[in-house]
Structures are given as structure tokens and as C-alpha cells.
């Protein structure tokens with residue numbers, strides 16, 4: 001038997017000192033040889049546990065086998081069959097909680113770098129202009145999709161492949177949702193997002209930008225004009241702490257900070273017109289992916305010192321491991337067990353610091369993490385020039401206020417049945433609009449599931465019509 | 469979609485009018501809505517008031533100030549903008565208000581004044597009073613772009629008194645309030661004057677709704693940069709406004725935040741002028 005290789009092939013990366021000066025991809029990608037070597041470490045388990053953990057059920061074992069054998073095209077087609085955007089998912093999925101988290105190799109050494117292999121194979125296909133061959137047999141039914149994030153993208157792709165006439169309505173001037181405006185280019189290069197989106201257009205999906213459903217298109221009009229509607233509007237509105245000082249200049253929501261940086265490219269100001277102001281000393285409140293992204297953008301946009309301010313410890317942080325690791329490598333400091341109680345300002349109305357209360361860890365709460373408990377009389381102050389609140393986001397009120405007939409839970413998440421239908425029979429929903437803050441891959445999975453449900457619904461409807 | 473510029477007319481030395489093709493916007497526009505304009509792909513998303521929306525086109529009043537507006541000025545009839553997005557914001561209902569006034573003293577306010585006078589005068593039972601203030605005679609817009617032909621009572625003031633009544637719209641409002649019952653006031657323009665207007669109408673308990681200019685990016689409630697505090701509660705100018713009850717606003721906050729990017733604009737201006 002071949003010797004088992006316990007150590008994974010390391011990913012070459014831009015050095016921290018170099019990369020904090022640019023927005024280029026941090027990982028440099030596997031070479032063909034590196035990818036093969038990594039893939040050959042796979043044990044090819046008879047019962048691949050990794051696949052069971054994949055929200056879109058990629059045939060991971062087969063994909064890795066083909067990579068190991070150097071059959072890159074086959075490997076790509078396997079990935080693409082279940083995931084319309086492998087180059088994206090490979091880069092942003094929380095693999096440690098999914099496929100890689102259960103990889104059998106983890107028992108004896110490093111898990112297989114599945115995400116990196118997925119990204120490799122998608123990049124390879126892009127470079128070599130290898131695409132999926134699709135034969136679309138047009139159907140007459142029309143489906144409207146609201147929101148062009150991962151949920152909308154995957155729903156559109158699947159329905160179009162099935163022959164439906166698909167229109168995708170996006171509020172912003174660029175498609176992609178969080179992939180475009182939220183996740184920074186050093187983690188997810190925008191050319192990749194655009195390339196994967198262009199596949200949609202090539203398939204004949206009609207992408208309509210600047211169409212804000214509820215504002216310049218009504219949802220009722222969509223329900224009348226289309227046979228089915230899918231809502232993938234995400235959870236894009238920022239949450240604020242609601243503490244004193246949020247009106248100060250230099251206080252940002254992470255959304256604003258990231259939209260300026262990523263969508264509007266403020267890091268290329270003044271080539272791009274949109275400015276951003278990043279002080280020398282920056283505090284980012286929160287420790288999820290959004291917080292890490294904001295912190296890493298801030299350091300790239302000229303901040304001298306950046307702190308993650310978190311009320312638990314970094315062990316409990318919800319961000320992907322890789323992001324925390326990269327952030328620390330880039331010099332971002334972790335200020336743990338503190339809770340901001342006020343943003344302090346100077347007489348000109350600019351942020352001057354934070355008042356922080358110390359915390360300790362208590363018993364487990366409903367999230368399974370130890371609850372942060374305030375320590376009495378422990379407040380102290382720290383100077384900052386910029387404060388970014390990254391506390392997660394909530395569903396956008398604009399859409400919901402115009403669709404009051406849709407059933408929602410108390411946190412404004414749209415309620416759906418297991419097949420993702422809402423309380424309206426031809427309206428489906430998925431992704432963050434239904435889950436609150438979740439992940440790219442769960443949104444992708446929802447989009448696919450909704451597409452299957454819509455296909456079933458429209459098929460049944462068509463059959464009923466031929467019978468009667 | 470291309471947004472071709474179909475008309476460009478100087479209003480005075482500083483302000484000009486641009487008419488742009490934007491059928492999606494024009495179809496749905498209501499007085500009180502605004503649009504977001506991007507001149508080019510690398511441009512900012514600039515919120516703008518709309519004066520008119522007709523025949524698939526919208527007319528904007530623009531000030532030659534700041535880098536983006538300077539850059540905007542380079543666009544001529546026949547050129548196209550990258551995006552005109554909207555209509556955005558909540559439009560107040562065009563209904564019977566009775567004695568209703570619109571006051572303005574700056575470009576965006578004048579555009580809104582026009583849109584409101586047109587909307588309000590189409591409704592029976594409204595006595596539409598329009599007050600427009602300009603610094604001096606030379607700054608007054610051409611007659612066709614003023615509101616006189618759209619309203620029942622028209623007042624024009626110049627700050628230096630060179631034409632029309634001397635003073636600001638505030639002076640006229642004060643007179644009117646002492647003279648008779650005014651049912652409703654709308655206003656747009658200089659924020660500090662809007663604050664003064666609020667002080668003026670408060671003792672009379674007259675509902676006073678003003679347009680708030682705040683820093684915006686998406687205009688759809690996603691970034692939170694346009695937040696203002698209304699009765700202490702955080703609201704977003706783009707989706708809860710842009711028109712708010714002046715008596716509930718905290719002006720100090722608004723005036724502060726609006727100036728946040730002044731320094732950056734100067735930098736951009738220098739870079740732009742070097743080009």
C-alpha cells in the first residue's frame with residue numbers, strides 16, 4: 001500500500017508585509033503539481049463523510065480522484081454539476097465546519113484541503129476556457145428572481161438550465177450580492193465573481209440591474225407577470241449597537257465600510273470617486289467574517305493599528321479560521337472580553353475613542369458558546385480614530401415593508417416550508433432572507449432547492465392545464 | 469441601459485439643468501423621490517433631486533461645486549451617464565393639504581419646489597404657495613424653471629434685495645404665519661435654514677416636512693451611512709426619508725455628518741484639476 005501523506009500541501013500566499021499594501025488575492029493558488037499531490041493524499045473513503053456535510057452535495061470524492069489523476073476537466077465538471085460557482089465557494093466556505101471538518105484524514109494528520117482543491121479546479125477551467133456544455137430546451141414559463149447574491153445566482157442558473165425564462169432583478173448597479181459588495185477582493189477577487197456571473201448571461205438569464213423590487217418594480221407586478229418568483233434579497237441591512245456616539249463622524253457600520261471599499265473601490269480613490277476615511281487607530285466591533293473583512297480592509301487602507309473588539313474570546317469567534325489566522329498575521333490585534341458601551345467623540349464631532357466594559361465568560365447560552373458576563377465597575381477608555389460596527393445584519397426593511405402579505409418571523413426572516421415556498425403559492429424564498437446571517441453555500445443550496453421546487457410546481461401546473 | 473443627456477441649460481453662474489433619459493425612473497417618479505446618479509463606472513453614487521419627470525426623461529438641477537459636480541459639468545448633450553437609479557425614497561402623498569407652502573433656497577430645493585408645486589396644484593382644494601430665495605438678481609433661474617406658473621401664490625426673494633422681496637424665505641414665512649392660517653409647509657435646501665424654519669413654525673404647530681441631505685451610497689437601506697435621528701430613533705434617509713418632520717430632527721448630528729468627506733473632496737478636486 002502507498003504511504004499515507006499526513007501533511008497537506010501548503011498554500012503559497014502573499015507575505016503579510018506585502019499583502020497589507022494591496023487588495024490582491026492572499027492565497028496564490030495551487031499549481032497543477034501541488035493540486036495533484038494534495039488530491040493524492042485522499043483516502044477515497046468507501047463512505048465519503050465529507051460529501052454528507054456539503055450543503056450542495058458536491059461529489060467531493062470523485063472530484064478529488066480526478067484531480068489526483070490529472071483529469072482536471074472531469075474534476076471541474078463534477079464540481080460544477082452541483083455547484084454553479086465553485087471558484088467562489090472554494091474560497092469562502094467554512095470548510096472546517098463542513099467537508100474538511102469531518103475528513104477522515106483529520107484523525108491521523110491534516111484534513112484534505114478540499115476548498116483549495118475546489119478553487120484550483122475552477123480557476124484551472126477559467127484559465128483554460130473549459131466550460132460546461134449546456135443544452136437548453138426553452139420553456140415558455142417565466143420566473144422572476146429578486147436579488148443576485150448566491151441564492152439568486154444558483155436559483156437562476158438551475159431554472160435556466162431547465163429551460164425557464166429567467167429574469168434576475170438586482171437593486172445595485174452590480175450583480176453578486178455580498179460576493180460583490182461585502183467580501184473583499186483579497187479574499188474573493190472580483191474577476192472571479194464576474195466570470196462566474198457571466199456564465200449566467202451566456203445561458204440567457206436576463207439580468208436587470210438597478211431594479212429595486214418594492215421601489216421601482218413592485219413585487220405584485222412580478223407576481224402577476226411571472227409564473228413564479230424567488231426571493232433572495234439577503235439580510236443586507238446593518239445592525240447598530242444603539243450606544244451613544246453612533247452619529248459621530250468616523251463611526252461606520254461594517255456594511256458602509258465594505259460597500260465603500262469593495263463595491264465603490266474607495267481603496268483606489270481618487271481614480272474611483274468614492275472616498276473613505278480611515279484613521280490611524282481603528283476599532284472593529286465584532287468577530288465574525290464581516291469584522292475580519294472590515295479589519296483587513298482598514299489595514300490595507302492605511303490604518304496603523306487595527307483592533308478587533310470582541311465580548312467573548314477569539315476561540316468563540318464565528319469567523320472562518322483562515323480569516324482569523326490571516327488577520328493576526330496581518331498585525332490585527334485582538335481585544336477580547338470587552339464590550340463597547342459608548343463611542344467617544346471630540347468637540348469637532350469626530351470619533352475619539354471607545355468606552356469599554358470588561359467581560360468574563362459565563363455559562364453556555366443557546367448558541368452553545370459561553371455567555372459574556374459584564375464585570376461591574378470595570379469600564380475604561382481607549383483612543384480610536386475610527387470605529388466600525390460589525391454586528392451582523394438584518395433583512396432589508398425596504399423590501400419587507402412593501403410585501404407585508406409575506407409571512408415573517410419576529411426577526412423579519414421570511415417564513416418558508418421545507419420546499420422553500422412562502423405563504424404565497426408561487427413565491428419562494430431562500431438564503432439570508434430566510435436564514436438571517438448564514439453562509440454563501442447555504443444560500444447556494446437554497447437557490448438550488450427552490451429551483452427544484454419551482455420546477456415541480458410549474459410542471460404540475462402545466463400538467464393540470466393539459467388535463468383540463 | 470444608456471442614459472443619454474438630452475438637454476443642458478445654465479440656470480445661473482453656479483447651477484445648471486440637465487435632462488437625462490431614464491424611462492424606468494420617469495415612469496414611477498413622485499414628488500419627494502430622488503435618484504442616484506453615476507456619471508461613469510468609477511463614479512460615485514450621487515443622490516439628486518428631480519425637478520421634472522416626463523416622457524421617459526428626468527430633469528435634474530445641478531450645482532457646479534465639488535469634484536463630482538465639476539466632472540458632471542464636462543458632460544454635454546449627446547453624452548451618456550452610466551446609471552440613473554430610482555426613484556428612491558418615500559414620496560409624501562399628493563393630497564389636499566389646504567394652504568400649503570414649499571420653500572427653497574438652493575439648487576436641490578428649487579428642483580423639489582418645482583416638482584411639488586406641480587403635484588400639489590393638480591389636486592383640488594390646495595392653495596399652493598411657493599417661495600424661492602436666491603442670493604442676488606443675477607442668480608435667479610430662467611422663468612420657465614421657476615415655480616410661478618405652477619402655483620397659486622409666488623414669492624421670490626433675494627438675500628441682497630436686488631430683485632423681488634429682500635430677505636430669505638424665512639422672512640416671508642414669518643409674515644404669512646402672522647397673517648393667516650397655513651396648514652402645511654414643505655421645504656428643501658440649506659440645512660441650517662431648514663432648522664431655522666423648524667424653530668419658526670414650531671410655536672404655530674404647523675406640520676413642517678423638509679428634505680434631508682445626508683451622505684448616501686446605495687440608497688436602499690443597506691449601508692447605514694444616511695442615518696439620522698428622529699425623536700431619538702435611528703432612521704435611514706434613503707428609505708425612511710428623505711423627507712422628515714423638522715420638529716423631530718436632531719440637526720446638530722445631521723449638520724456634522726454631512727461634512728464628513730469635505731477634506732477628501734478637496735483632495736479629489738486637486739487630483740481632478742491636475743488631469
Ligand SMILES: Cc1cc2nc3c(=O)[nH]c(=O)nc-3n(C[C@H](O)[C@H](O)[C@H](O)COP(=O)(O)OP(=O)(O)OC[C@H]3O[C@@H](n4cnc5c(N)ncnc54)[C@H](O)[C@@H]3O)c2cc1C
Pocket residue numbers: 092093094146147148149150151152169170171172175176177178179182183211212213214232233234235236258289290293320396398399430431432433437438439440441443
Ligand atoms: C462581509 C461579509 C463577509 C462574509 N464572508 C463569508 C464567508 O467567508 N463565507 C460564507 O460562507 N459566508 C460569508 N458571508 C455571508 C454570506 O455572504 C451570505 O450568507 C450570503 O451572501 C447570502 O446570500 P444571499 O443570496 O441570501 O444574499 P446576498 O448575498 O445578501 O444578496 C442579496 C442581494 O439582493 C439584493 N436585494 C436586496 N433587496 C432587493 C430588492 N428589494 N430588489 C432587488 N434586489 C434586492 C441585494 O442588493 C443583494 O445583491 C459574509 C457576509 C458578509 C457581509
Ligand code: FES
Pocket residue numbers: 683684685686687688689690691692693694695704705706707
Ligand atoms: S444610503 Fe445606504 S442606507 Fe441609506
